[in-house]
Amino acid sequence: MALDKSEVAKIAHLARLHISESEAEEVSNRITDILALIDQMQSLDTEAIEPLAHPLEVIQRLRVDEVTEENQRERLQTLAPNSKDGLYLVPKVLE
């Protein structure tokens, strides 16, 4: 399947990536090549096959409902690009 420039733009937006006009062509060609590799899958009829999400078919373990975490705000916010009054700051969020 080929991916044209407008689809590249749509996917890039979903993934919050900026792809400039000049890169778009290159990106779309590369992705089209990769999709050609991926599309080899279509040669096989898999109608009756159950999908496998995990290599090991085991089940979820459960955690006891206990508070085990302590407040580490000051330490963790030293990692933040921008924080104030205990909040992470970002450009204005629209409702």
Added chain:
Amino acid sequence: MIKSTVAELSLALAAGDISSVELTQAYLNRIAQYNGELNAFITVCEESALEQAKAADVARAKGDTSSLLGIPLAHKDIFCTEGITTTCGSRMLGNFVSPYNATVVERFSDAGVVMLGKTNMDEFAMGSSNETSFFGAVKNPWNTACVPGGSSGGSAAAVAADLCAMATGTDTGGSIRQPAAFCGITGFKPSYGRVSRWGMIAFASSLDQAGPICKSAEDAALMLNVMAGLDSKDSTSIDKPVEDYTATLNDSLQGLRIGVPKQHFAEGLSSEVEQAIRDALAEYEKMGAIIKEVDLPNSHLSVPAYYVIAPAEASANLSRYDGVRYGYRCENPVDLEDMYKRTRSEGFGEEVKRRIMIGTYALSAGFYDAYYRKAQKIRRLIKVDFSNAFKEVDVIIGPTSPHTAFKLGSKSDPVSMYLEDIYTIAVNLAGLPAISIPAGSANGLPIGMHIVAGDFEEAKVLNVAHQFQKHTDWHRNKPSAMAKEA
């Protein structure tokens, strides 16, 4: 001494022939000597390493006899290390000082292992050549014009050049085994779920697995003894008792049934590699093993299925890098969308962005069934192929990679790079344990042999690899370029 295996160092330390401080200093010297050329380390922790070595020597004096006590190791920079920059090979995390330790890091630390530093890697483990690292390519110690393989290229190069005694790696589609093959060392990917993923930065959650990168199968067993085990912090970690993986290393291979997949000896395999593996199989026959051809009929679909599943999981796993709570943020964003897009476009490299795009596309409305669901179905078929094969044989052996290490910059097209992992990827899809060990050489470059077993048969894989290493010396070969002693 620095060229010794972990098993040998363990004995030497126990005997008092050398102290951990001396050993650590020797590796630090060697790093100072060769890292400029190889670029195997992103971060070297000289001070803390020597402190840990000192503590190990003190512990030993007090009677601690842990097998890895005081042995210097390097961690792939994908493992979170408290107080130490953890970059994952990306500009995005170039300034990320982890506030916590990965379980793997914690376990080695508890075992008294000395951490020399953090090794270079393909960005977010996406690559097979170590050329996608934001911190520059790693060079192959056997020939610095060649790649070391990837994504654990820094760990593999560091072990091959004796910049550390052992290293950790992670393997999503071959990222431990392929660089081990290219660098002439031993690299082991355990079964999915055997080693905790807590603190190991995710690439593709259902495929990622940590494992040892070292100089022998015996060393891999010693390392796995420390790494393996249930971790309550990782839901996908398996509640299965951990064996002593060294206990069965010397089991006889008499009557061992070795499967040779015909699909792994087909078009695309270089003749030198094929010959080396055939020779190795003959060696096994001498040990009493029986060679049988096996069929993995869907193996040609493993790369296509992998390049849907891994990018799809990665596209979500990498959404957290948004410039809000840690990591890189672009300068002066004009609004929220600008912050997201510029942060992510500037923070991620080309290959990472490409995979995010592929994964986003494969999951997007209208394509999910044709791509993601289809790939999951093929994943089941591949798992079934292996289960069927293991009804007839005990292990499967083939080449790790179709050829030896290639030249830096020689694979600019992503598809040809993706096909590098053609023999290793299916094993991740099926979650099986597999090792790559040196089994020959061509034009001065090592050749890797791939040994795969059924779910949680780590001990079997290590036994089969160890017996080969007892009868051959390929794993003792050292790159001549790195022969100079400091």
Added chain:
Amino acid sequence: MEWETVIGLEVHVQLSTKSKLFSGSSTKFGAEPNTQASIFDLALPGTLPVLNEEALKKAVKFGVAIGAEISKRSVFDRKNYFYPDLPKGYQVSQLDYPTVGKGSLTVTMDDGSERVIGVTRAHMEEDAGKSLHKDYHGMSGIDLNRAGTPLLEIVSEPDLRTAKEAVAYLKKLHRIIRYLDISDAIMAEGSMRCDANVSIRPKGETEFGTRTEIKNINSFRFVEKAINHEVRRQQEVIEDGGRIVQETRLYDADKDETRPMRSKEVANDYRYFPEPDLLPIVIDDDYIAAIKAQLPEMPDSKKIRFIEQYALSDYDADVLVSTREMAEYYEVVAQQSGDAKLAANWVSQDLLGLLNKNNWDIADCPIQPERLAVLIARIKDNTISGKIAKAVFEAMLEETISVDEIIAAKGLKQVTDSGEIEKIVAQVIDNNPDQVQQYKEGKQQVIGFLVGQAMQLSKGKANPAQVNALLREKMQ
């Protein structure tokens, strides 16, 4: 044109667990920003989720209580979108295999009619953090304390036809959730939230019209107002020849209007896929049976029992079972006082009035059910009259001493001594010759006035029945 409204509700309730759905952070409401945000909640690289067993238990409890299908195997998925209050860039939710499947609940309308409303599903998911829109030099502040709090999203079928039905459904849901004690379900605090999908269609039409989703409805009252507003808006649009756009709208309670949400303008593509960091949740019949065995008596069956056991009216029973605490309080009063009907009046009127006036929870009420039962018992055994009892009830708020001590200390004991009453009656006859004359001339109703006078003289303590009988006797 006559229109029919079609409404479906998506109700989110925060499951009242101590820790979050996938991490050990506290879920307590109202903490300082980001003090309950662990490395997992902040989506630090390498962190992983582990499911809270209590959240699962509470979700299953809800399913069992509404007779829904419980999935033996349910799966978490990732729902992908970027928003600063969503640290991982995806919300862990359940798409194809929710823990709770189809069920239903019955709502009773004001006119007594009943409607069965289908519940499509109820699934577990993570709550998001909060964006604080207070201005920080043109920036917004992000608080991630709430991020990862377990939510149960309960999705109804589009079975609701009026805003009133929607409110009744929501109230019923609230009652069930509170009975089960799986959530605080306080709309004002956001521990219960409601989104309404609203569409209209010409009456008789079977196809659905284009729907809008209304968010940010944070009280029962606003549910009705927001839906009614949206229905009017849609009618106006269509009657003006326009078309309804499928969109998310925000309810503004101050202006009583809905408006499109700007952040949701671009159609989202959530790219759901199974969460690879979590494995399928598998539960067995024993697990479900154990939860079923622990279910409390639910409001509907409790109401039926109250009507039968205590001979209550439908209305009284409904008021008394509105909360589990009230029902339990009532039963203590009813049983210990020995008069279930009187107990019902006191609990549903006097006590409830007191709680409402002071904005108290029943647990905060200074009058314990055992004390109220004694008070009612004293009315029954003629120690005090109903009227005096109101005064004693007031006094019980202030005094910690027993009901009998209050009656004694304030001298409120009813006068039943016939000598005492005879004196009072004699005095009343002397003081009111005109009325006595009227009575004798056959104007029977004057007796009421005279009894009143006697009660006044006795400061309410005389037994009114005795006074009445004696007056009639003396005026023969």
